[in-house]
Amino acid sequence: MKTIPTLALLACLSLPAARAQTAEGFDTSGMAPSALAPATAIAAKKDQATAPAPAAAPAAELKNIPSRYAGSGPELAAYIETYSARLAIHKRQTDVFGRYQDPNFVAQPAKILNSGPIKNPYVKVRETPFPDVVAAIEVNTIDLAKQRFLVGPREFRVGSILNIRLPTGKGVKAQVTRVSSKSITFRNAETGEEAIRKMEMMPAGMIKGTGGITAPGMQATGANAPLEIQIAPPAPLLAQ
Structure with missing residues (x-):
């Protein structure tokens, strides 16, 4: 029967204690710091402020690209400036409210075409009698x-x-x-x-008659003229 040496037995018994380590035992030489020191952060901001801005794309390149591809910063400003130059408001003397766009513009006084008395445009209608x-x-x-x-x-x-x-x-x-x-x-x-x-007015072309009413081709009879009647003749007498 083989026996375990005393030193080997002691090494096995002390293994859990060897695995436990303290914070001081970690090697942090290869890790980056979680935050910059105050002086270092201020210096980084100054470098970003003094750094030259990236050059904007030429207007010719921004002329035919969709607005969603205009980017941001100088490229977006150049894109807006390129398309705003096409607006018709830049060619007009007044704005949408009728005011002159040039604040130093002085309008000429209106010319009086006719300084004489103004005629009354309304004509009085003659009243009906x-x-x-x-x-x-x-x-x-x-x-x-x-x-x-x-x-x-x-x-x-x-x-x-x-x-x-x-x-x-x-x-x-x-x-x-x-x-x-x-x-x-x-x-x-x-x-x-x-x-x-x-109420005695007659229509145009007519006059009031005075000689009575007679039909054309007929003659008026006298007041003592006999009355003519139509009667059937009597029947003839029979011979006796």
Whole structure:
């Protein structure tokens, strides 16, 4: 039976203690620091600020590329400047609000073309005389027994007021004061002026007859002329 040497046995018993290590036992020579020292960080920022900016791409190269490929920084600024130069607002004297784009621009005073008196563009319409208004009323029938007359389907009596509207839009109120077989008298309710609507007027080209009514080719009989009648002749007598 073989026996284990004493030194080998002691080495096996002390193996767990050999594996345990402290923080001081780690080798950190190859690791980068987690953060720069304050002085080192300030120096790095100064180097970035003083470093020259990358050159922007020429405008010719940015002219035909999509906007999503314009990049950022100087390239984006050059892209915007290239396309903003095409806007029509740069060729106009005023902006969208009608104000001059040049703040130092002084507009010339307006020229007065005509310094004479201004003519009134409105022409006063001559008022229609009240007799002409009354003469235009179309009367259909006169009823002397009841002192009334008809204008279309409407009935008016003595004392009635007709609300008349002229083609110009002006309204006239005419009150009926008298009704006769030959005329109707109206009075303007506002001015008191009176006008007569004559009913014996004939249409153009006609006159009132005075010799009675006779048909062409016939002669009027006298007052004592016998009356002629038509009767059947009597029957003949029989011989006896």
